[in-house]
Amino acid sequence: MPTSLVITAPDGSVADAIVYPDAGAFVAGAADFVAREAAEAIARRGRFSIALSGGNTPKPIYARLAAAPGLDWGRILVAFGDERCVPPDDPRSNYGMARAALLDHVPIPPENVLRMRGEDPPRAAAAAYAEELARALGPDGRLDLALLGLGDNGHTASLFPGLAALEETERTVVAAYVEVVGMWRLTLTPPAINAARRVAFIVAGADKAEVLARVLQGPRDPEVLPAQAIRPVDSRALWLLDAAAAAKLTAA
Numbered sequence: 001m002p003t004s005l006v007i008t009a010p011d012g013s014v015a016d017a018i019v020y021p022d023a024g025a026f027v028a029g030a031a032d033f034v035a036r037e038a039a040e041a042i043a044r045r046g047r048f049s050i051a052l053s054g055g056n057t058p059k060p061i062y063a064r065l066a067a068a069p070g071l072d073w074g075r076i077l078v079a080f081g082d083e084r085c086v087p088p089d090d091p092r093s094n095y096g097m098a099r100a101a102l103l104d105h106v107p108i109p110p111e112n113v114l115r116m117r118g119e120d121p122p123r124a125a126a127a128a129y130a131e132e133l134a135r136a137l138g139p140d141g142r143l144d145l146a147l148l149g150l151g152d153n154g155h156t157a158s159l160f161p162g163l164a165a166l167e168e169t170e171r172t173v174v175a176a177y178v179e180v181v182g183m184w185r186l187t188l189t190p191p192a193i194n195a196a197r198r199v200a201f202i203v204a205g206a207d208k209a210e211v212l213a214r215v216l217q218g219p220r221d222p223e224v225l226p227a228q229a230i231r232p233v234d235s236r237a238l239w240l241l242d243a244a245a246a247a248k249l250t251a252a
């Protein structure tokens with residue numbers, strides 16, 4: 001059975017967490033969560049917009065989501081939280097991963113998939129994506145769900161420690177050269193993510209336990225731990241965790 005937690009950081013900010021007992025339950029729980037959010041948004045507003053996270057954690061979740069029954073993919077808009085500046089068929093591409101695990105297996109109209117163009121000059125690609133996203137999201141410009149990961153250095157999306165993107169207040173998408181990974185990245189900015197109706201992190205594995213405890217229960221320093229820059233404007237962030245990742249959280 002999953003366990004629900006309410007986590008209060010030292011600065012008083014509050015987040016919700018659901019801890020699944022093992023990796024299988026985590027994958028099933030996260031996929032069910034996304035499917036439920038989609039069905040609810042479609043019932044309420046006629047469509048569902050999501051920014052997908054990249055990396056390795058989401059792969060099995062996307063594969064499971066691809067098999068979720070009853071989702072109206074014609075009413076789902078898929079965007080991305082970040083992209084590596086590589087062509088879409090490069091093994092490092094977040095779009096490529098999402099396509100292989102999810103998008104190639106569901107009846108989503110191609111025009112409902114907003115890909116960050118990692119193969120284009122980074123700054124131009126970021127500006128073009130900001131326009132495309134704004135057009136697709138319409139007047140309120142809000143995603144229904146921003147799905148995020150957590151790197152073992154505290155990064156989320158491609159908001160890495162020390163990046164100027166962490167201070168961004170206007171733009172929704174930026175390009176940044178990230179020294180630690182030696183490449184350009186495109187990323188949604190904190191204001192774009194925080195405006196989402198729902199923000200959910202998916203974090204699994206013992207190698208994330210220490211950083212997770214620092215992000216959720218340590219002193220606030222988003223320059224060092226960019227995931228702490230994520231403070232949804234009108235909801236509490238939800239953290240979907242497996243027991244291994246949650247192992248260093250301390251009980252309230």
Ligand SMILES: O=C1O[C@H](COP(=O)(O)O)[C@@H](O)[C@H](O)[C@H]1O
Pocket residue numbers: 053054055056057058081082083084094148149150151152155156157158
């Ligand atoms: O580089 C990235 O890493 C983070 C974390 O990935 P994970 O596989 O450790 O969960 C991911 O959220 C981001 O989208 C990706 O580009």
